[in-house]
Amino acid sequence: MTKEEEFIKYTNPYKKYGEKIDLKIHHTFRVQKLCIEIAKSQNLSNEDIELASTCGLLHDIGRFEQWKRYKSYNDLISLDHGDLGVDILKENNFINKFTNSNKDTILRAVKYHNKYKVPNTLSKRNIYFTNITRDADKIDILYLFVTGGLVTKTENTKMTNKIFKSVLNKQLIRKKDAKTKADEIAIRLGFVFDLNFKKSYEIIKEKDYINKMLKIQIEEAENKELINQLNELQVFINKYIEEMIKC
Ligand SMILES: [Fe+2]
Structure with missing residues (x-):
């Protein structure tokens, strides 16, 4: 199964919680594409373009459980969905379904994609891929604003x-x-x-x-x-x- 198929398999059971789940599925795939676009512009190796792609695919993996539990995407009144994403990926080594390598970099990108600042204590490489993910996520928020997805x-x-x-x-x-x-x-x-x-x-x-x-x-x-x-x-x-x- 491809990592995208694994993602769809994971999110399918959440669809019963309403159309807000679909919004995050579509957002995820757009962010993944943007991560790839940014990575390619940086002339990264194929392996690192793949890594950026996985960061994008998994960055909001916590959103589905967040919606199920709180019926809200507002972290301020529910929980930090970046932190929750890391817990989900670590549980029973779920992350192994998406990758065999660079797991630490992916977990950092998921954890810090939504934080106010990226800690400078992270390795340069982890900061780099977290930043790709953050940029892609922000670009898609602007997309949602102009297309009416976020009013x-x-x-x-x-x-x-x-x-x-x-x-x-x-x-x-x-x-x-x-x-x-x-x-x-x-x-x-x-x-x-x-x-x-x-x-x-x-x-x-x-x-x-x-x-x-x-x-x-x-x-x-x-x-x-x-x-x-x-x-x-x-x-x-x-x-x-x-x-x-x-x-
Ligand atoms: Fe997010």
Whole structure:
């Protein structure tokens, strides 16, 4: 059985818990493809491209059990799905169904793909593959925003000054620091400052994710201050993406 078939076999029994399970299955395969795309752009060996692919395939393996237990994908009110993924892969050596090598690197990528920061105590190689996984995951979150898979309504709020300034200072913001619905959008936009590979910026530019996402928000916004904030961020982020592609 291929690792993809193993993944489908594992997730099939969870489908009875509703269509939210399908969302994560589709997300997983898109992230896997993105991991491969980034890995190829880095001229990695076939073995390492395969490793990046496995990291993408398994990064959200904890999501299915999380939904079954909590009917929520919100880690803040349930549990850390990266940590849960590691437990699932370790239980009865489940990870062996997906790979015979680089298990430690895969487990680290699963554990740290959703953390605020990647610990610098990890080996360079483990950080590298964790970063591929994190970039791919973030790119797909932007995809979900522009395709309606993730809808965030600003509910007539604006970004709080602290959050707005943090984005302009290229600081990554913690989810729990969001005070308004508009702040949540600012946090998503701030993702672009936490990407690690030139290819990631090229994909975002090519797919025009930032402009598409902001267009939706600006069209729907009623709060004038929010419209100004979104316009300012649009210029700022586009410029940043251009700089990252050039360097
Ligand atoms: Fe995740």
